Amino acid sequence: xxxxxxxxxxxxxxxxxxxxxxxxxxxxxxxxxxxxxxxxxxxxxxxxxxxxxxxxxxxxxxxxxxxxxxxxxxxxxxxxxxxxxxxxxxxxxxxxxxxxxxxxxxxxxxxxxxxxxxxxxxxxxxxxxxxxxxxxxxxxxxxxxxxxxxxxxxxxxxxxxxxxxxxxxxxxxxxxxxxxxxxxxxxxxxxxxxxxxxxxxxxxxxxxxxxxxxxxxxxxxxxxxxxxxxxxxxxxxxxxxxxxxxxxxxxxxxxxxxxxxxxxxxxxxxxxxxxxxxxxxxxxxxxxxxxxxxxxxxxxxxxxxxxxxxxxxxxxxxxxxxxxxxxxxxxxxxxxxxxxxxxxxxxxxxxxxxxxxxxxxxxxxxxxxxxxxxxxxxxxxxxxxxxxxxxxxxxxxxxxxxxxxxxxxxxxxxxxxxxxxxxxxxxxxxxxxxxxxxxxxxxxxxxxxxxxxxxxxxxxxxxxxxxxxxxxxxxxxxxxxxxxxxxxxxxxxxxxxxxxxxxxxxxxxxxxxxxxxxxxxxxxxxxxxxxxxxxxxxxxx
Amino acid sequence: xxxxxxxxxxxxxxxxxxxxxxxxxxxxxxxxxxxxxxxxxxxxxxxxxxxxxxxxxxxxxxxxxxxxxxxxxxxxxxxxxxxxxxxxxxxxxxxxxxxxxxxxxxxxxxxxxxxxxxxxxxxxxxxxxxxxxxxxxxxx
Numbered sequence: 291x292x293x294x295x296x297x298x299x300x301x302x303x304x305x306x307x308x309x310x311x312x313x314x315x316x317x318x319x320x321x322x323x324x325x326x327x328x329x330x331x332x333x334x335x336x337x338x339x340x341x342x343x344x345x346x347x348x349x350x351x352x353x354x355x356x357x358x359x360x361x362x363x364x365x366x367x368x369x370x371x372x373x374x375x376x377x378x379x380x381x382x383x384x385x386x387x388x389x390x391x392x393x394x395x396x397x398x399x400x401x402x403x404x405x406x407x408x409x410x411x412x413x414x415x416x417x418x419x420x421x422x423x424x425x426x427x428x429x430x431x432x433x434x435x436x437x438x439x440x441x442x443x444x445x446x447x448x449x450x451x452x453x454x455x456x457x458x459x460x461x462x463x464x465x466x467x468x469x470x471x472x473x474x475x476x477x478x479x480x481x482x483x484x485x486x487x488x489x490x491x492x493x494x495x496x497x498x499x500x501x502x503x504x505x506x507x508x509x510x511x512x513x514x515x516x517x518x519x520x521x522x523x524x525x526x527x528x529x530x531x532x533x534x535x536x537x538x539x540x541x542x543x544x545x546x547x548x549x550x551x552x553x554x555x556x557x558x559x560x561x562x563x564x565x566x567x568x569x570x571x572x573x574x575x576x577x578x579x580x581x582x583x584x585x586x587x588x589x590x591x592x593x594x595x596x597x598x599x600x601x602x603x604x605x606x607x608x609x610x611x612x613x614x615x616x617x618x619x620x621x622x623x624x625x626x627x628x629x630x631x632x633x634x635x636x637x638x639x640x641x642x643x644x645x646x647x648x649x650x651x652x653x654x655x656x657x658x659x660x661x662x663x664x665x666x667x668x669x670x671x672x673x674x675x676x677x678x679x680x681x682x683x684x685x686x687x688x689x690x691x692x693x694x695x696x697x698x699x700x701x702x703x704x705x706x707x708x709x710x711x712x713x714x715x716x717x718x719x720x721x722x723x724x725x726x727x728x729x730x731x732x733x734x735x736x737x738x739x740x741x742x743x744x745x746x747x748x749x750x751x752x753x754x755x756x757x758x759x760x761x762x763x764x765x766x767x768x769x770x771x772x773x774x775x776x777x778x779x780x781x782x783x784x785x786x787x788x789x790x791x792x793x794x795x796x797x798x799x800x801x802x803x804x805x806x807x808x809x810x811x812x813x814x815x816x817x818x819x820x821x822x823x824x825x826x827x828x829x830x831x
Numbered sequence: 832x833x834x835x836x837x838x839x840x841x842x843x844x845x846x847x848x849x850x851x852x853x854x855x856x857x858x859x860x861x862x863x864x865x866x867x868x869x870x871x872x873x874x875x876x877x878x879x880x881x882x883x884x885x886x887x888x889x890x891x892x893x894x895x896x897x898x899x900x901x902x903x904x905x906x907x908x909x910x911x912x913x914x915x916x917x918x919x920x921x922x923x924x925x926x927x928x929x930x931x932x933x934x935x936x937x938x939x940x941x942x943x944x945x946x947x948x949x950x951x952x953x954x955x956x957x958x959x960x961x962x963x964x965x966x967x968x969x970x971x
Contacts, residue, residue: 431883434926435917441926445933448881467883472914557887 291500291630294393295493296338296356298410299368299375300346301401301430303339305486307350309399310337312490320607327607334497338389340414342378342406343367356389358382358410368405372446375409386417394630395500396423397493401430402447403439412453419459422629424515427454427461428489431555436470458518460617462489463555485553491525495566495613498603505601506564508630514562514599514615517623522556524548527611528569535575545582548612559591561619566601569610576602579612595619683711687719690728701731711743717787720744720794729798741799741806749810750788755779764789765809769796863900867961870943871896871905874959877934878909878918885913892918895954903961908954920950931957 297306313335320328339347340356344365347355357365359378368375379386390396396418400407411429418425431451434444454461469481476484499506526544530536536544565583567576580600587596596619680686680697686709689697700707719725729737753764755775764772772793776786796804875894882891890912897906909918918927931945946958 433883435882435915435923437922441929441933445881465883555883557884 291334291394292336292392293334293395293397293497293500294336294338294390295397296340296389296399296414298340298398298400298414299404299406299408300341300343301403301432302399302407302411303341303346303350305399305401305428305430305489306337306339308482308486309490309493312487313494316490316494316607316609319609323607331494331497334500336393340386340406340410342375356382356385358386368409370404370443372405372409375406376413378406379410379413383417386414387421390418390421390423394423394628395496396425398425398427399430400427401432402450403430403432403443408443408446408450412450412457412459415454415459415461416457419457422627424511424626424628425459426515426521427459428464429454429461430464430466433466433470435467438466455518458623460515460517460519460521462521462523464553465555466553468553488523488525488551488553491527491609491611492523492613492615495525495568495601496564496615498568499564499566499601506599508628509625510562510599511564512625512628513623514564514617515626515628517620519558519618519620520554520556521618522551522554522560522616523614524551524554524616525611525613527609528571529608529610530569530571535571536569538578541575541578542582544611545579545586548614549583549586549616556616556618558618558620559595560587560616561595562597563587563599563614563616564601565598565612565614566603567612568603583612583614591619680709682715683709684715684719687725687728690731698731701728701736702733703735707736711739713743713747716740716743717747717791720798721790726798737799741795741803744791744795745806749808750791752809752811753785753788754812755785755789763809764792769793769801769804772796860900863903864898867898867900867903867905867959868896870938870940870959870961871898871907873938874907874934874957875909877937878907878930882917889913891915893954905959905961907957907959908951909957910953910955918955919953920948920955924948927955 295306295309297303313331317328317331320331337354338356339350339354340358341347342357342359342363342365344357346367347357359365359368359375359381362374362378362381363369368378398411398414398418400411400414402408402411407430411427415425415427429447429450431447432438432444434441439447451463464485469485500511524547526547526549528536528540528544530540565580567579569575580598583598584596587598588594680689680700686697686700690701700709732740750764754761755764755767755772756762756779757767757771757775762771767775769792772789773796775781776789776793781789792804792807795807875892875896879891879894884891893908893910893912895908897908899905911917911919917923918930920927927948931948935943935945942962943959944962946960948958949956
């Protein structure tokens with residue numbers, strides 16, 4: 291998915307500059323260890339600086355600026371007046387709408403200190419919502435107690451917060467007050483870094499998930515963003531020695547860092563949350579991280595409202611650790627209606643030996659020694675496709691899943707492809723979630739060939755299954771009924787495999803395709819005992 | 832004997848009259864205090880509501896009420912809590928004045944007006960006056 295990271299006003303622009311710098315450092319590190327992954331990160335993200343004041347974005351490349359309200363403000367700023375900023379945005383609504391159109395996810399950053407951020411953050415989020423985008427506003431509530439603004443302007447910021455709550459738009463609220471600690475005073479630059487690092491690193495994890503939706507369902511992300519309340523973004527770094535697992539103490543500290551982002555306003559228990567673990571360690575370490583986060587969530591809410599969605603990049607470059615986007619539990623809400631266009635995914639550039647060499651060479655380099663290369667986030671590079679051969683259908687599907695240009699070209703054709711189709715292999719693929727998105731990319735020829743291969747494997751035993759109080763033959767059931775049987779009944783492996791095949795075919799090709807299978811009658815001497823065993827396993831009995 | 836009975840009746844009557852007087856006085860004072868006390872509590876709640884809390888359950892400012900029914904006045908005493916700087920009249924005078932106006936506006940009770948703020952030790956004192964009698968103000 292393509293992600294737009296847009297700031298609004300001077301304060302938001304400063305944060306975006308900082309996040310962009312951190313992100314560029316991460317991309318530079320990724321470039322040394324995994325150039326393809328770095329390229330994908332770079333291409334997935336676009337940055338734009340929205341402002342009413344031309345001077346505050348003078349240092350930003352022209353293509354990354356979007357000045358709003360030329361007539362209203364003459365590009366001289368909103369005079370610290372949110373109403374002027376709101377009118378400026380209204381004047382430039384067409385340009386903003388056009389900008390948002392190309393992105394699936396929009397992250398908005400703004401502060402409530404003066405005019406433009408306070409006046410435009412909420413209307414911008416509304417415009418994004420109207421276009422069915424997943425919008426994640428990051429709004430900074432300034433501190434009047436420490437004289438960043440006076441109380442009147444602080445109340446303007448509170449008004450924005452109230453608007454988000456009233457419109458039931460979830461957002462990340464950063465409280466600048468939390469940056470002032472008399473117990474451990476720190477310089478402003480240190481505090482800003484502490485605030486911005488979790489956002490930049492958290493976004494990296496989010497980018498991974500959004501650029502490859504095979505691990506987390508888009509519908510889950512729609513649930514994550516649904517309803518009113520706050521989001522909390524966190525990151526905890528883990529840097530174990532090569533080939534070793536992090537120690538328990540390291541896991542504890544990183545999990546705690548990820549969980550405890552004290553700058554975010556977050557007053558209710560964590561509900562549906564996205565947890566992304568990046569690092570080359572064992573699944574035992576993953577389990578410990580998840581267990582710790584789960585335990586802290588359980589401390590907050592006895593009712594078990596914590597619902598984590600886990601994502602695990604298999605080859606994520608450093609800095610490693612755990613990033614999370616926690617959502618306050620504010621009840622059960624209808625999922626957001628988000629437009630997730632399949633053709634809007636960011637393809638992974640084709641593999642090249644040079645990348646592999648770079649990765650091997652860089653593995654020995656220390657992370658600190660990495661010199662950031664001059665990388666422009668938001669730049670669009672289009673490497674030429676490298677011809678690739680795929681020995682098996684599974685390899686082809688994997689290629690399509692990572693948007694490999696060569697694989698996509700083959701997927702669009704299919705009639706003349708020499709890649710063999712193996713029934714067992716296709717059946718296994720049908721059982722995976724990610725194959726559904728691959729299937730959408732396959733041509734009609736491919737789909738017909740795959741279905742033909744599967745049908746050739748028939749006859750399928752016409753098992754007896756229990757639906758309600760009746761015993762029904764599989765050949766007489768609908769796809770929906772079979773789905774219920776598969777999900778709600780404990781079945782012997784052989785029966786389950788057959789049923790899953792039929793459900794897969796019914797889901798992807800339609801119920802009519804299920805009728806193309808031939809069914810072999812269940813041997814009479816086995817039918818009674820099979821039925822008995824099914825009945826015995828059925829939890830509805 | 833008759834005189835003794837009369838004395839007893841007299842004393843009981845006196846005691847009852849005294850009790851009634853005390854009860855009446857108590858009710859009178861309570862009636863005058865109640866609206867002032869209630870408004871003071873609402874004032875503190877609204878003053879503290881928008882301030883950032885470390886934990887949701889923790890009070891965010893120190894607060895006391897000084898109710899003076901005979902002057903139709905309640906003084907709200909506010910002080911920073913937990914090492915925070917707000918409220919004070921040294922560097923936040925304008926903010927506190929703005930906040931008092933804001934709170935009175937939000938509470939929408941035209942019977943109360945604020946007097947000039949002053950400091951008393953660590954406390955910021957907000958004098959609030961009732962313009963009508965407490966009985967008219969809704970005291971029971």
